[in-house]
Amino acid sequence: MKKTPLYEKHLDFNAKMTDFGGWLLPLEYTGIIEEHKQVRNAAGLFDVSHMGEVIIRGKNAGAFLQQLLTNDMSKAADGRVIYSPMCCDNGGVVDDLLVYRFSDDYYLLVTNAANTDKDFEWIREHLTGGAEAVNVSDSWAQLAIQGPCAESILQQAADYPLRDIRFFAFVPEVNICGVPAMVSRTGYTGEDGFEVYIPRDKAPVVWEGLLELGRDKGLVPAGLGARDTLRLEAALPLYGHELSPDITPLEAGLGAFVKLNKDSFIGKEALLRQHTQGLERKLTGFVMTGRGIPRSGYDMVDGENRIGFVTSGSYSPSLGQNIGMAMADIGYSQPGTEVDVIIRNKPVRARTVELPFYRKKYRK
Amino acid sequence: MKVLDGLYYSKEHEWVKITGNKAYVGITDYAQESLGEIVFVELPEIASQLNVGDVLGVVESVKAASDVYSPIAGTVIEVNEALDDDPALLNEDPYVNWIAVLEFADDSILDELMDASGYEAYCSKEE
Numbered sequence: 139m140k141k142t143p144l145y146e147k148h149l150d151f152n153a154k155m156t157d158f159g160g161w162l163l164p165l166e167y168t169g170i171i172e173e174h175k176q177v178r179n180a181a182g183l184f185d186v187s188h189m190g191e192v193i194i195r196g197k198n199a200g201a202f203l204q205q206l207l208t209n210d211m212s213k214a215a216d217g218r219v220i221y222s223p224m225c226c227d228n229g230g231v232v233d234d235l236l237v238y239r240f241s242d243d244y245y246l247l248v249t250n251a252a253n254t255d256k257d258f259e260w261i262r263e264h265l266t267g268g269a270e271a272v273n274v275s276d277s278w279a280q281l282a283i284q285g286p287c288a289e290s291i292l293q294q295a296a297d298y299p300l301r302d303i304r305f306f307a308f309v310p311e312v313n314i315c316g317v318p319a320m321v322s323r324t325g326y327t328g329e330d331g332f333e334v335y336i337p338r339d340k341a342p343v344v345w346e347g348l349l350e351l352g353r354d355k356g357l358v359p360a361g362l363g364a365r366d367t368l369r370l371e372a373a374l375p376l377y378g379h380e381l382s383p384d385i386t387p388l389e390a391g392l393g394a395f396v397k398l399n400k401d402s403f404i405g406k407e408a409l410l411r412q413h414t415q416g417l418e419r420k421l422t423g424f425v426m427t428g429r430g431i432p433r434s435g436y437d438m439v440d441g442e443n444r445i446g447f448v449t450s451g452s453y454s455p456s457l458g459q460n461i462g463m464a465m466a467d468i469g470y471s472q473p474g475t476e477v478d479v480i481i482r483n484k485p486v487r488a489r490t491v492e493l494p495f496y497r498k499k500y501r502k
Numbered sequence: 503m504k505v506l507d508g509l510y511y512s513k514e515h516e517w518v519k520i521t522g523n524k525a526y527v528g529i530t531d532y533a534q535e536s537l538g539e540i541v542f543v544e545l546p547e548i549a550s551q552l553n554v555g556d557v558l559g560v561v562e563s564v565k566a567a568s569d570v571y572s573p574i575a576g577t578v579i580e581v582n583e584a585l586d587d588d589p590a591l592l593n594e595d596p597y598v599n600w601i602a603v604l605e606f607a608d609d610s611i612l613d614e615l616m617d618a619s620g621y622e623a624y625c626s627k628e629e
Contacts, residue, residue, distance in 0.1 A: 154538070169539050170564040363538070363565055429586075431542050431562050453541040453564050454581070460542070482560065 142187035143341040148156075151359055159252025161188040162290070170363035174455040177327055177368055178498075180356030181285030183348055184365055186333070187341060189252025190275040192261065198268030200242040206264060206404060207237070208387060210381070210397040215267065219306045219322050220396055224257070225385040225405030229412060230383035233373065234341050236324060238308055238353060243264055246320075250377045266406065272441075280339035283348060284331030284398050290331055291352035295344075296304045296321070300332070315347030326365060327495055328372025354467050369445040370450050371392070372496035373463065374424060379434055379449045380421055389465065391421045391493070419446060421465040423495060424458050428487035432462035437480040438488075440468075448479060456496050479495050503625060504531040506597050510612050511621035512573040516558075517597065518615065523607070525574045528562060528600040530627050533594050537563040537595055543589045546582040546602050552576060554611055561592065576604030594619050 139162045148155065153164035154267060164185065166173060176182055194203060203211045223292045230358075233253040238246040250256045251404045265271060283292050293300050296310040299361035299382070306314050308322035308416055317340040323330040336344050349357060366376070376382050382391050387396050388409060399402075432451030437444050453464030462479070473492045478485035505511075510518040515533035519526040529572055533539065543564035558572040580603035585591055590597040616624060 154536075165565070166538060171539050171541075262624065301595060429542075430544075433567060453562075455564070 140188070140378060142185055142186045143338050144187065144345050147342060147345055147357075153361060155363065156250065158188065158362055159250070161251055163188060164359070166361040166363045167359050168473070170361070170367060170453075173358060173360040173364035173369050176356060176358045177285045177329060177360055177364060178456055179286070180358075181283060181287040181291055181331075181352060182327075182360030182364065183345070183352070184222065184282040184356055184360050185265045185279075185283065185345070186282050187279040187338070188251035189280050190249035190251060190257065190273070191278045192249060192254070192258055192259070193244045193272040193274055194247060194269060195243055195272070195387055196269040197243050200243055202266050202269035203237065204400065205266070205402065207235070207371075208403055208409070209394040210400055211237065211239075216241050217307055217309070218487065219308055219324055221306070223381070223392055225387065225403075226383060227405055227408060227502070229386040229388075229408035231381040231385060231387060231407045232260050234377055234387075235380055236322075238320070238322065240310060247258065253377060264338040277338055279338045279425075280315070281334045281336070281344060281348070282325055282327075282331060283334065283352075284325045284327040284329045284360075286330060287352070287355045287357065288329070288331040291348065291355050291357050292321075292334070294351045295347055299466070303332075313461070315344045317344050319344070326367035326497055328374070328494065329368070330498075331347055342379050363377060363393060366450075367452050368419075369453055370461065370463070371454055371456050371494065371496035375421075376450060380465075385465065386412060389419055389421065417468050419465050419467050420471040421449065421489050422446070422464050422471045423461070423493040424464060424479075424488045425457075425461050425492045425495075426479065426486060426488050428479040430479070431460045432464075432479045432481070432488070438464045438466055438478060439485060440470065441480050443476065454495060461495050462488075466490070483492070503535065504597070505618045505625075507618045509597070509618065509622075510573070510615035511613055511618070512571070513624065514571050514573075515583065516570060516573045518573050518612070519600070520609070521614070523531075524579070524601040525576060525604045525606050527570075527602050527604060528556060528591035529570060529592060529596050530621070531596050532628075533561075536595045537561060538567060539564055540589045540592045543585040543592065543601070545583070545585065546578045548578055548581060550578045552604065553579065561589075564619055570601060572587050572604065573615060574604060574606055575608060577601050579605045
């Protein structure tokens with residue numbers, strides 16, 4: 139099992155560790171609910187060093203990405219971060235990525251940990267002349283500091299005015315606790331916050347430095363458990379749940395990141411066809427009105443008919459309700475539709491709702 | 503980890519307290535600690551007949567659902583309804599907050615359960 143450079147630090151904090159895509163990562167320190175609420179109300183620090191990083195460079199780097207990804211790379215300015223699905227020919231999703239544009243001939247792709255090797259292979263298979271790919275995942279550590287106090291805490295450690303970094307923008311070199319870091323205003327919690335990329339061996343210095351500086355403002359280490367409930371409330375997709383080779387980004391509600399008017403890209407024909415014919419199923423939010431917690435893989439039914447399946451579900455610490463997302467037949471995707479979720483062989487009442495479950499007004 | 507004397511313990515981390523022909527059943531401190539914050543408890547139905555190893559209830563943390571197995575055969579005569587409204591009681595004190603009471607006829611199974619020191623040794627091996 140792979141370990142991040144902060145493995146020892148997590149043990150120092152009595153973290154419960156868990157296997158996540160082959161990585162041994164902290165599930166929780168003091169408790170998922172407590173960490174979740176701390177991120178919503180103050181700030182949390184996440185070790186997300188398992189995420190993969192792949193550099194795409196060369197004079198055709200931009201053109202290559204335009205072909206590889208569903209979002210439009212041509213409109214992005216240097217210093218911007220673009221979110222995009224990466225699809226196969228049938229429109230299913232290989233992975234969803236963040237793309238950091240340094241210049242038109244230098245980009246950094248951030249991939250999901252469990253997908254990094256598969257992504258890298260996929261990218262190499264499709265590489266075109268004038269572009270090369272380098273997997274730098276092993277040299278980088280990544281921390282996410284998230285929550286309403288994230289900026290003020292990180293600012294104490296940074297030599298750059300963070301308020302100048304807009305939502306989905308980044309600065310390639312900021313000193314954080316004296317360590318050269320790349321900093322973006324991005325995250326996976328539905329809160330304001332930053333992701334900080336640092337050389338692997340410097341991770342402990344930055345981790346300890348930030349926790350020390352942020353203690354008075356309520357910064358706590360937060361684990362994968364809270365990361366999952368936070369992203370679920372914000373209706374952010376998780377690969378392997380809302381996205382997979384069997385689910386298209388259009389079905390997952392990511393149409394805004396699929397630019398069907400681009401010249402050509404992998405998966406365009408299939409996605410254009412699906413768009414033209416109309417969706418048969420769609421990612422749909424729901425809250426349980428009966429007693430029970432929906433979990434990934436549970437069936438959603440209307441009477442005797444199976445109408446979909448739960449992709450993610452949990453108790454929601456912010457709402458105090460049991461919530462979930464399901465891939466549901468299009469006829470059931472309207473908010474306010476009464477359905478049942480099969481929990482341990484029994485139907486339990488649920489009602490579809492608009493996504494996200496939780497929306498914070500944060501700096502964009 | 504807290505282990506109480508005078509209770510019987512199963513390998514699946516349930517405890518049993520015997521009072522006459524009634525068996526109080528709950529989950530151990532070790533179980534609640536490894537589950538984390540408990541946010542849902544499914545109780546058995548009154549009058550249901552359970553064999554050893556049958557699912558007596560379900561305890562869910564934020565992350566996952568875990569079955570609770572009946573360590574003893576019997577008829578459910580009482581359930582702890584307070585857990586419906588406040589599942590976290592199982593985190594606060596898993597020994598005070600039992601899940602169900604079974605009326606039993608045959609207690610020979612108790613010989614196969616562990617006592618406090620046996621259970622403590624068992625848990626230290628699980629770590």
